[in-house]
Amino acid sequence: MSAQPQLSHDPVFPLHLGGKIEVRSTVALQDRADLSLAYTPGVARVCAVIQADPPAVYDYTVKSHMVAVVTDGTAVLGLGDIGPAAALPVMEGKALLFKEFGGVDAFPLCLDTTDVDEIVETVVRVAPVFGGINLEDISAPRCFEIEKRLQARLDIPVFHDDQHGTAIVVLAALLNASRLTGRPLPTLRAVVAGAGAAGLAVTRTLLTAGIGDIAVVDSRGVIHADRDDINLAKRDVAVRSNRLGRRGSLRDALRGAHVLIGVSGPDLLDGADIATMAADPIVFALANPVPEVDPVAALAAGASVVATGRSDLPNQINNVLAFPGIFRGALDVRAPVINGAMKRAAAHAIAAAVGAELAPDYIVPTPFDRSVAPAVAAAVAAAARATGVARR
Amino acid sequence: MSAQPQLSHDPVFPLHLGGKIEVRSTVALQDRADLSLAYTPGVARVCAVIQADPPAVYDYTVKSHMVAVVTDGTAVLGLGDIGPAAALPVMEGKALLFKEFGGVDAFPLCLDTTDVDEIVETVVRVAPVFGGINLEDISAPRCFEIEKRLQARLDIPVFHDDQHGTAIVVLAALLNASRLTGRPLPTLRAVVAGAGAAGLAVTRTLLTAGIGDIAVVDSRGVIHADRDDINLAKRDVAVRSNRLGRRGSLRDALRGAHVLIGVSGPDLLDGADIATMAADPIVFALANPVPEVDPVAALAAGASVVATGRSDLPNQINNVLAFPGIFRGALDVRAPVINGAMKRAAAHAIAAAVGAELAPDYIVPTPFDRSVAPAVAAAVAAAARATGVARR
Numbered sequence: 086m087s088a089q090p091q092l093s094h095d096p097v098f099p100l101h102l103g104g105k106i107e108v109r110s111t112v113a114l115q116d117r118a119d120l121s122l123a124y125t126p127g128v129a130r131v132c133a134v135i136q137a138d139p140p141a142v143y144d145y146t147v148k149s150h151m152v153a154v155v156t157d158g159t160a161v162l163g164l165g166d167i168g169p170a171a172a173l174p175v176m177e178g179k180a181l182l183f184k185e186f187g188g189v190d191a192f193p194l195c196l197d198t199t200d201v202d203e204i205v206e207t208v209v210r211v212a213p214v215f216g217g218i219n220l221e222d223i224s225a226p227r228c229f230e231i232e233k234r235l236q237a238r239l240d241i242p243v244f245h246d247d248q249h250g251t252a253i254v255v256l257a258a259l260l261n262a263s264r265l266t267g268r269p270l271p272t273l274r275a276v277v278a279g280a281g282a283a284g285l286a287v288t289r290t291l292l293t294a295g296i297g298d299i300a301v302v303d304s305r306g307v308i309h310a311d312r313d314d315i316n317l318a319k320r321d322v323a324v325r326s327n328r329l330g331r332r333g334s335l336r337d338a339l340r341g342a343h344v345l346i347g348v349s350g351p352d353l354l355d356g357a358d359i360a361t362m363a364a365d366p367i368v369f370a371l372a373n374p375v376p377e378v379d380p381v382a383a384l385a386a387g388a389s390v391v392a393t394g395r396s397d398l399p400n401q402i403n404n405v406l407a408f409p410g411i412f413r414g415a416l417d418v419r420a421p422v423i424n425g426a427m428k429r430a431a432a433h434a435i436a437a438a439v440g441a442e443l444a445p446d447y448i449v450p451t452p453f454d455r456s457v458a459p460a461v462a463a464a465v466a467a468a469a470r471a472t473g474v475a476r477r
Numbered sequence: 478m479s480a481q482p483q484l485s486h487d488p489v490f491p492l493h494l495g496g497k498i499e500v501r502s503t504v505a506l507q508d509r510a511d512l513s514l515a516y517t518p519g520v521a522r523v524c525a526v527i528q529a530d531p532p533a534v535y536d537y538t539v540k541s542h543m544v545a546v547v548t549d550g551t552a553v554l555g556l557g558d559i560g561p562a563a564a565l566p567v568m569e570g571k572a573l574l575f576k577e578f579g580g581v582d583a584f585p586l587c588l589d590t591t592d593v594d595e596i597v598e599t600v601v602r603v604a605p606v607f608g609g610i611n612l613e614d615i616s617a618p619r620c621f622e623i624e625k626r627l628q629a630r631l632d633i634p635v636f637h638d639d640q641h642g643t644a645i646v647v648l649a650a651l652l653n654a655s656r657l658t659g660r661p662l663p664t665l666r667a668v669v670a671g672a673g674a675a676g677l678a679v680t681r682t683l684l685t686a687g688i689g690d691i692a693v694v695d696s697r698g699v700i701h702a703d704r705d706d707i708n709l710a711k712r713d714v715a716v717r718s719n720r721l722g723r724r725g726s727l728r729d730a731l732r733g734a735h736v737l738i739g740v741s742g743p744d745l746l747d748g749a750d751i752a753t754m755a756a757d758p759i760v761f762a763l764a765n766p767v768p769e770v771d772p773v774a775a776l777a778a779g780a781s782v783v784a785t786g787r788s789d790l791p792n793q794i795n796n797v798l799a800f801p802g803i804f805r806g807a808l809d810v811r812a813p814v815i816n817g818a819m820k821r822a823a824a825h826a827i828a829a830a831v832g833a834e835l836a837p838d839y840i841v842p843t844p845f846d847r848s849v850a851p852a853v854a855a856a857v858a859a860a861a862r863a864t865g866v867a868r869r
Contacts, residue, residue, distance in 0.1 A: 097519040098526075104539030105504045105515055108582040110573035112497045117788050120844065123497055124570035125788075126766055127489040129554045134490075136556070136563035146565040147496030147585075162521045164528070169605040171528035173538040178516035181502035190500040192584055193539075195605045203602065210599045213561040213587045374518050396509050396517075452512065 105177045106193075143216070143419060152191040152217040152412050154179045155208055157199045160224035160247070160282070163373065169195035172222060179221060179246075186458045187409025189416065191219065201227050205234045212239050216416050219408065220245040225282040226318040242415045242423045248286030250404035253411070253428050254449065255287050255346060255369060256294055257435035258402055261448040262367045262390045264436075268343065270296050274363075276342045277301045278335055278377055279349030280308055280315075285322050287346055292325055293425060294432075300331045300338040307331045307338050336361070343367060347377030356382035365389035371402050390445045399446035406435050406450060410461025418466045418475035430468035434461045497569045498585075535608070535811060544583040544609040544804050546571045547600055549591045552616035552639070552674070555765065561587035564614060571613060571638075578850045579801025581808065583611065593619050597626045604631050608808050611800065612637040617674040618710045632813045636803070640678030642796035645803070645820050646841065647679050647738060647761060648686055649827035650794055653840040654759045654782045660735065662688050666721070666755075668730045669693045670769055671741030672700055672707075677714050679738055684717055685817060686824075692723045692730040699723045699730050728753070735759060739769030746770040748778035757781035763794050782837045791838035798827050798842060802853025810858045810867035822860035826853045 113119050121127050135141045143149045158172035159165075176193030183191035192215075196207055204227075208218060218241065220232055228245050236243040244250075263270050273296055277284050280303035288299050301308050301322055308315055308323045309332065315323060331338050335353065339345060340361045347353065347370040354377055359368060368383045370376035373394035380391045380398060392400035411431050415423050438450045438457045450457050469475040505511050513519050527533045535541045550564035551557075568585030575583035586603065588596055596619075600610060610633065612624055620637050628635040636642075655662050665688055669676050672695035680691050693700050693714055700707055700715045701724065707715060723730050727745065731737060732753045739745065739762040746769055751760060760775045762768035765786035772783045772790060784792035803823050807815050830842045830849045842849050861867040 095522060097514050097522050098537065100504055100514050101520075101523045101537040103503070103541060104537065104543075105502060106500050106539055107503050108498055108543075108572055108576060108584055109501050110497060110576060111495070111499050112492055112573070114573060114577045116845065121788055122489050122492050123573060124567075125554060128493075128566045128570050129556055130487060130489050131493045131566040132553060132556055132559055132563045135566070136559040139562060142562040142565060145490065145493040145496065146562075147498055147569060148562075148565065149495060151496075151500075161524060162517060164521055164524055167524055167528040170531060170534040170538075170540075171524045173534060173540065173606060174520045174523040174527070175516075177539060178520050180500055181504070181506060181515060184500060184502060185506045192500055193606055194603055196602045197605050198602050203598070206595070207599050207602045210588050210590050210595065211586055211603065213589050214565060214585055396513055453508065 101174060105174070106180050147190060148214060148216050149419070150190050150416055151215050152183060152189055152219050153194050153208070153211065153215045154183070154191050154219045154221055155194045155196065156221045157196045157204060157223055159199055159222070159227070161222045166224065169197050176221060179219070182405050183409050183412065186405060186455070187413040187462070189409060189412050199227075201230055204231050205238070208235055209238050212241065215241060216419075217241050217412050218243045219412065222247060225285070226316045228282050229318045236422060240421045242412070242420060244408070244411065244423050245282065246404055246408050247282045249423070249428055250407045251283040251348065251402070252286040252290035253407040253432045254402050254404060254435060256290050256429070256432035257406070258369065258392050258400065258449045259291065259344065259367070260432065260436040261439055261443055265443055265445065265448065266365060266367065266389050270294060272297055273343045274298045274329070274341070275300075275344035275346060276335070276338045278345065278347045278353060279303070280319050280322070281348065283348040285318055287348060288322050288326055290428065294429065298328045299326045300329070300342070301326055302335045302338055306334050345369065347371055349377055351375030351377070354378040356386035359383045359386035359388055368392070369402060390448060392448065396452070400448050401452065402449065403452045405452045406457055407431055407461065410434070410458035411465050413458060414462035414465025415469065417462060418469045419477050420469040420474045421476065422474055423465070424472055424474060426472045427465045427468040430464040431461045434464035493566060497566070498572050539582060540606060540608050541811070542582050542808055543607050544575060544581055544611050545586050545600070545603065545607045546575070546583050546611045546613055547586045547588065548613045549588045549596060549615055551591055551614070551619070553614045558616065561589050568613060571611070574797050575801055575804065578797060578847075579805040579854070581801060581804050591619075593622055596623050597630070600627055601630050604633065607633060608811075609633050609804050610635045611804065614639060617677070618708045620674050621710045628814060634804070634807045634812060634815045636800070636815050637674065638796055638800050639674045641815070641820055642799045643675040643740065643763075643794070644678040644682035645799045645824045646794050646796060646827060648682050648821070648824040649798070650761065650784050650792065650841045651683065651736065651759070652824065652828040653831055653835055657835055657837065657840065658757060658759065658781050662686060664689055665735045666690045666733070667692075667736035667738060668727070668734045670727055670737065670739045670745060671695070672711050672714070673740065675740040677710055679740060680714050680718055682820065686821065690720045691718045692721070692734070693718055694727045694730055698726050737761065739763055741769055743767030743769070748774035751775045751778035751780055760784075761794060782840060784840065788844070792840050793844065794841065795844045797844045798849055799823055799853065802826070802850035803857050805850060806854035806857025807861065809854060810861045811869050812861040812866045813868065814866055815857070816864055816866060818864045819857045819860040822856040823853045826856035
């Protein structure tokens with residue numbers, strides 16, 4: 086390997102030389118006897134058993150603990166449509182988080198196509214090896230259709246983390262912020278800034294969880310059913326949200342709201358905007374690395390709780406709190422889907438992990454809290470059993 | 478995991494519980510600082526570099542050392558068309574051999590389609606993550622077209638191991654048998670029993686290496702250009718082999734031949750058949766676990782050298798002598814193909830690894846000779862450089 090010389094001052098490049106994951110044997114292979122068990126002729130007896138009894142593939146192969154991290158590289162971090170090869174470092178990173186926090190093996194699949202039909206067909210064809218599919222960094226609105234069609238075709242969970250992972254951790258954080266400030270979810274009126282995959286999923290999840298009202302705002306203003314410039318995914322949310330019938334800009338929507346959830350872009354708002362919200366508002370400004378509103382300015386303008394996506398600030402909304410435990414729990418019971426009950430159970434488990442230390446600057450656990458993923462896994466598995474989707 | 482009780486007496490099943498491979502991190506992930514390098518925000522800088530300079534994907538991701546082991550499960554070991562899920566234990570085994578002997582990471586992809594177009598499209602779409610494609614246990618004649626079309630579409634090596642791996646180890650063994658018995662390759666007349674993927678690849682390779690003549694025999698007899706019941710792959714070989722114009726059965730072809738290479742099925746021949754061959758014949762009976770002719774009977778009938786596919790007999794023709802070193806060498810120089818010169822170099826390196834101990838019961842190294850893969854890798858890399866296909 087030879088790093089490009091001009092990059093050698095940045096520790097991120099030497100760390101990435103040769104990538105971040107490897108495929109290793111979990112069995113001994115020291116002599117002829119080992120080889121005759123792990124490979125020919127012994128392996129043929131395992132193949133024959135799986136052929137005769139297909140569910141045995143979960144017993145005797147990696148399928149029971151292997152997740153595909155699938156992307157087409159169209160919506161990678163803040164970088165956008167950078168293609169499958171440039172997306173690979175992120176997917177490798179995701180794979181190592183799966184292993185580190187959930188004990189789940191994950192393999193990156195970066196697809197050289199952005200066509201919805203082709204992505205669906207490709208994932209269906211590679212599915213036999215995997216116990217679950219984590220969709221990652223696929224741009225909206227294609228991500229919605231891809232997830233829906235894949236889940237309809239496959240008997241393993243399909244989970245678009247940018248939607249559901251974010252929504253689950255936001256719900257967890259909001260449950261704790263609501264508890265901390267003594268305002269139950271049904272009393273809260275929220276504004277979601279951003280109507281991409283994360284914004285729409287957060288909205289759906291909070292509505293299902295019983296929040297009072299949500300106005301979703303895209304680059305052209307509040308989305309509502311009368312707008313003819315919105316895609317089907319936005320329209321579906323438009324007819325279910327905005328019960329108060331708001332119109333206008335982000336600033337219009339924000340006036341008097343209790344909660345701001347930014348999943349949009351940097352520096353949309355300032356302290357003066359936060360000051361127009363209801364008293365002691367809850368502000369989640371999740372754009373990364375530059376939040377929608379400066380956290381210090383938001384606090385100065387009266388925010389009671391501020392969360393961001395940044396690792397160097399309190400209350401980091403980080404999907405790693407959710408996906409490793411969610412897949413671990415789903416795989417443990419061989420659930421064919423990750424349903425709404427399982428997602429909500431994950432959010433409650435994340436919120437509960439904060440425990441008695443709950444405070445304005447501690448509404449979600451840190452990403453390195455090793456107790457979170459096992460708690461999430463147990464809650465998800467229990468929810469799968471309770472909803473009848475557990476297969477073991 | 479719960480093994481089926483009736484299988485618990487066979488050690489192959491407990492060994493396979495949960496599969497045989499795992500995906501692991503090769504970087505530290507202990508604290509926030511590690512996370513900010515291996516994942517967000519640091520990873521974005523690596524993505525940006527790859528987007529700007531596509532070949533950098535080889536420097537900063539697993540692509541430089543990751544091979545896909547691709548099958549559709551149609552021709553698995555002696556089991557035949559058992560489907561993708563039942564084929565997975567074999568592909569996992571292959572992956573661990575890649576790692577153990579070649580230091581190459583490999584991941585199994587068992588495809589839920591047997592359609593040639595769909596297999597080609599699927600592999601092309603998943604290719605960004607991989608530095609090479611090892612095709613495995615795909616039935617003939619589809620395997621020929623799939624390999625050819627994939628290699629034409631991709632700038633990474635595509636290698637159908639059942640063809641080329643077998644052919645390379647057979648050539649290595651024959652080079653040593655020829656040397657041992659003092660009969661140069663051009664003086665030898667061979668019979669190849671079996672016209673599947675392995676039989677045709679062995680024939681092409683031995684012809685290119687300069688063997689005197691070969692008669693290839695399928696289930697209906699010697700293949701020749703006048704037969705109208707053969708597929709295009711067999712026809713292509715028919716017009717290049719059988720210069721002596723043989724017709725008839727396997728037994729007809731065998732009469733007076735110097736070499737028998739069986740890549741067919743069990744118990745086709747007996748000692749009396751071997752006795753009809755030229756004096757001191759060379760017999761490779763590679764059907765596994767039951768060879769085409771009993772090795773003891775072949776020796777008793779006058780064979781000078783006998784090789785089989787069995788691990789419990791001398792002279793095991795095992796592809797593991799070839800593929801780990803071949804991919805290691807090709808990956809080391811980022812060759813976009815594994816060309817004929819690279820394959821022949823591999824065969825010569827395997828043959829040379831036997832060294833001064835060359836004897837009738839030691840014409841190929843044992844599969845556990847750790848010196849073989851590095852020697853093969855070096856020879857393959859050198860051949861890639863010599864033929865102008867090395868990219869580093």
